[in-house]
Amino acid sequence: MIQAIAFYLFAAVVIVSGALTISSRNPVHSVMWLILAFFNAAGLMVLVGAEFIAMLLVIVYVGAVAVLFLFVVMMMDIDFAQLRTDVARYATIGLALGTALAVEVMIAAFAWSEGRIDLARRAAPIDPAMPNIAALGQLLYTRYLFLFEAAGFVLLVAMIGAIVLTHRERAGTRSQHVGRQVARRPQDATRNVKPTVGQGVEL
Amino acid sequence: MDYATNLALTLPEVVLGIGGVLLMMVSAWGGPGSTRAVSWTAVAVLGGAVIALLGPAGGGGEAFDGLYRADAFSTFAKVLIYVATAVSILIAPDFFRRTAGDDLRPEYPVLMLFSALGMGMMVSAVDLLTLYVGLEMQSLAAYVLASFVRRDLRSAEAGLKYFVLGSLASGILLYGVSLVYGFTGTTMFDGIAAAYAADAAEPARSLGLVFGLVFVFAGLAFKIAAVPFHMWTPDVYQGAPTPVTAFFASAPKVAAMALAVRVAVEAMGPVTDQWRQIVIFAALASIILGAVGAIGQSNVKRLLAYSSINNVGFALIGLAAGTAEGVAGVLTYMAIYIAMTLGSFLVVLQMRDVNGIQVESIASLSGMSRTRPALAAAMAMFMFSLAGIPPLFGFYAKFAVFDAAVAAGLFPLAAIGVAASVIGAYYYLRIVKTMYFDEPAPAFHKGDEGALQGGLIAVAAVVISPLGYLAIPFLGAWSMAAARALF
Numbered sequence: 001m002i003q004a005i006a007f008y009l010f011a012a013v014v015i016v017s018g019a020l021t022i023s024s025r026n027p028v029h030s031v032m033w034l035i036l037a038f039f040n041a042a043g044l045m046v047l048v049g050a051e052f053i054a055m056l057l058v059i060v061y062v063g064a065v066a067v068l069f070l071f072v073v074m075m076m077d078i079d080f081a082q083l084r085t086d087v088a089r090y091a092t093i094g095l096a097l098g099t100a101l102a103v104e105v106m107i108a109a110f111a112w113s114e115g116r117i118d119l120a121r122r123a124a125p126i127d128p129a130m131p132n133i134a135a136l137g138q139l140l141y142t143r144y145l146f147l148f149e150a151a152g153f154v155l156l157v158a159m160i161g162a163i164v165l166t167h168r169e170r171a172g173t174r175s176q177h178v179g180r181q182v183a184r185r186p187q188d189a190t191r192n193v194k195p196t197v198g199q200g201v202e203l
Numbered sequence: 204m205d206y207a208t209n210l211a212l213t214l215p216e217v218v219l220g221i222g223g224v225l226l227m228m229v230s231a232w233g234g235p236g237s238t239r240a241v242s243w244t245a246v247a248v249l250g251g252a253v254i255a256l257l258g259p260a261g262g263g264g265e266a267f268d269g270l271y272r273a274d275a276f277s278t279f280a281k282v283l284i285y286v287a288t289a290v291s292i293l294i295a296p297d298f299f300r301r302t303a304g305d306d307l308r309p310e311y312p313v314l315m316l317f318s319a320l321g322m323g324m325m326v327s328a329v330d331l332l333t334l335y336v337g338l339e340m341q342s343l344a345a346y347v348l349a350s351f352v353r354r355d356l357r358s359a360e361a362g363l364k365y366f367v368l369g370s371l372a373s374g375i376l377l378y379g380v381s382l383v384y385g386f387t388g389t390t391m392f393d394g395i396a397a398a399y400a401a402d403a404a405e406p407a408r409s410l411g412l413v414f415g416l417v418f419v420f421a422g423l424a425f426k427i428a429a430v431p432f433h434m435w436t437p438d439v440y441q442g443a444p445t446p447v448t449a450f451f452a453s454a455p456k457v458a459a460m461a462l463a464v465r466v467a468v469e470a471m472g473p474v475t476d477q478w479r480q481i482v483i484f485a486a487l488a489s490i491i492l493g494a495v496g497a498i499g500q501s502n503v504k505r506l507l508a509y510s511s512i513n514n515v516g517f518a519l520i521g522l523a524a525g526t527a528e529g530v531a532g533v534l535t536y537m538a539i540y541i542a543m544t545l546g547s548f549l550v551v552l553q554m555r556d557v558n559g560i561q562v563e564s565i566a567s568l569s570g571m572s573r574t575r576p577a578l579a580a581a582m583a584m585f586m587f588s589l590a591g592i593p594p595l596f597g598f599y600a601k602f603a604v605f606d607a608a609v610a611a612g613l614f615p616l617a618a619i620g621v622a623a624s625v626i627g628a629y630y631y632l633r634i635v636k637t638m639y640f641d642e643p644a645p646a647f648h649k650g651d652e653g654a655l656q657g658g659l660i661a662v663a664a665v666v667i668s669p670l671g672y673l674a675i676p677f678l679g680a681w682s683m684a685a686a687r688a689l690f
Binding site: 154156 | 209213220223224227266267268270271308310313314317320321324332333336337339340343344346347350351353362
C-alpha cells in the first residue's frame, strides 16, 4: 500500500516538474524544476529496487549535470537584481519545495524498508541476493564489453571534437614551458655584480 | 567463444580504432605540419580495414554474444563506406589550403577514421545497443566535421544545426528503441523479430510495439535524410566544407541505409506490412520533394543536397519491396550512387574563381564546355547518370530497385517512381544546358591540384559510364549474396 502511494507521489511529481521545466520562463527556475524531476526519478528507481541507478541519478545528474546547466544558465544575460528581490517573495514556495523533498525522502526510505514494488510482468527477473552494482558490473565487463569499449571511443570523439572546435593558438601569448623552466640553472638566471657608487647597474 | 575469435571477427573495427588513436597522438605532437602524412596514413588504415574483411571478419558470423555480426551484407556495406571515407580524406588538403582561414588540421582524417569505425558498427549491428553506440560515434564525428572551418559562419551554422537536429533524431530513435525493448524484453534483433511474430499472430496488436516501430523508423529516416525528416539536409550540405559535404552524401548515407535495411528485415521482418507503408510514403515523398525542391536552387551544393534526398527515395523503393531482390537492389543502388555523388562533388571542388576561391553558384558553370571541356563532359555524365538516363550506369541502379518493386507486386509504387524521376531529370539537364549552351562565364582557375583529383574524377566517370555494365555480373552476384545473408 505504502509503496503504491509512494509510486504515485513520485510519478506525479516527476511529470509535473518535467512540465514546469519546459514551461517556466526563467531558465534558472527551469533548472531547479529539472533537479526536482531528477530527485523524484531517483525515488522511482529506489522503489523498483534499482538503488544503484538511483544513486547515479542523484550523483551524476543532480550533482554534475544540473549544476553544470546552472552555471551555463547563470552566464546568460539575466537580471540578477530583479532575481534577488524575488528571493524574499518566493521564499515560501522555496521552503515548501524543500519540505516536500524532505518528506518524499522519508517516504521513500520508509517504503523501501517495507520491501520493493512487485511488478506484475518483469521481463528480466533480478536476483534478490545480488546487489545492483555487482550485477551491472558483471554484465558490463563481460557480455557488453564490446559496447563498453565503443562507448569509450564515443567519449574520445567528443573530447577531440570539443578541442578541435574551441582550441586556438593565439599569436603573442606567452605559454609556459615546464621543461625549459626546470632546465634553467641559477648561474644562467642570476648575475653577481659589484657596481661602484654613482654608476648604477646595467640590466 | 574466446576473446581472440571475437577480436578476429571485429578486425576492421579494431584496425580503425587502434589506427585512429595512434594517428591522434601523431597529430597531437606533430601539429598542422603532419596533416599530409596523417591523411595518407589514415587512407592506408582504411585500406587495412578493407583487407581485414578478407578474413573471418568478412562473414564469420556473430561476435560478442550476438552484439555484432560479420556477414556478406556488412562486408558489402563496409567496403563502400571505407572507400568513400578514403576519397573524402584525399580530397580535403587541397580544398582547405585554398580556403581562407584555417589550414587543414590533422584531426580531420582522425575524425574521419572514428566516423568510419562508428559506421562499421552500424552496419554490423544485430543489437539495438550496438546500433545506437555506432550511430552516435558516427554522428558526433560528423557534427564536428561540419563546422571544421571555424572562421566561416555558414560552417558553424551547419554544425550547430546538424547537432541540434541530430540530437532530436537520436532522442526519437532512443524513444522508439526503449519502447521496443520494453515491449519485447530484448534488444537483440532475432528476439525482437520473434516477439513481433508472436504479436502478429494474435488478434489484438500491441500498441507499444507499433509505436516503437514508428519511432525507430522516424529516427532512421532522419539519418538517411528521407522526407519528412529531410529539412536539415540543404542547410548542412551548403554550409559544411565541400569535402565534408561529399563525405555526408556518401559514406554515412550508405551506413544509415544499410542499418535501416537490417533493422527492417532482421528485427521487424515479421511485420513487413506495417513498416512497408512508412517506407513507401518516405520513398515517394523523398523522390517528389527532392525533385521539386531542387528546381529553384541556384547553389550547386544545395542542388546536390536535394539530389541526395531524391536518390534516397529511389533506394527506399527497393526496401519497400521487402524481398531479397529488393535488398540487393538497395545495395546496388547505393554502390552506384556513391560513385555518382562523389564524382559530382569532385567536380564542384574544381569550381574556383581566378583567385582560387571556391564558388558554388550554378551560374558560374555557364559555358564550361568551352573553358574546361573534359571537366564539363565528366559533370554532364554524372548529371545524366543521376537522372537515370539509359546508356549510363545510373540507369541500371534505378532499374534494379524498380524491377524488385514490380516483382514484389508494388506496381503503382514503381510507376509513380518512374514518373517522378522525369521531374528530377529536369534540373539535372538544366546543369548540362548551363554548361553547354549558355554564354561562357569567367573560366575556372586551373590550379595545381595535381593528378589526384583529376584521376579520381576519371575513375568515377569510368565507373558510371556504359563500361560499368561490364561489372553487373559481379555486382549483381555480390549484392545478391549480401542480401541473402539477411533472409
